[in-house]
Amino acid sequence: MKRWGFKGQGASHGVSLTHRAMGSAGGSQGSGSRVHPGKKMAGRMGGQQHTVQNLKVLFVDQANGLVVVNGECFCAFEMPYDTLTAMW
Numbered sequence: 001m002k003r004w005g006f007k008g009q010g011a012s013h014g015v016s017l018t019h020r021a022m023g024s025a026g027g028s029q030g031s032g033s034r035v036h037p038g039k040k041m042a043g044r045m046g047g048q049q050h051t052v053q054n055l056k057v058l059f060v061d062q063a064n065g066l067v068v069v070n071g072e073c074f075c076a077f078e079m080p081y082d083t084l085t086a087m088w
Contacts, residue, residue: 001020002045003040003042003043003045004040006040008020009021009023022041022042025039025041026039052071052072054071055069055070055071055072056069056070056071057069057070058070
């Protein structure tokens with residue numbers, strides 16, 4: 001649901017244990033009883049590698065293995081909090 005932005009089914013009015021369920025996966029007779037390519041289904045979300053351009057290197061600390069950059073950085077939320085505060 002979170003991966004594709006699906007709304008889900010209703011929380012009441014006869015819906016029983018299928019609030020986050022997928023629903024139908026495809027047609028039966030007309031489509032040949034198969035799941036069409038590109039069907040949005042459950043799976044891994046995130047974890048892709050991102051290349052960020054136009055970063056400025058402000059400081060390199062080889063002793064501690066730190067690189068301080070200026071610009072957009074996707075890894076900032078995954079870094080430990082003490083590593084971020086120790087630089088400033």
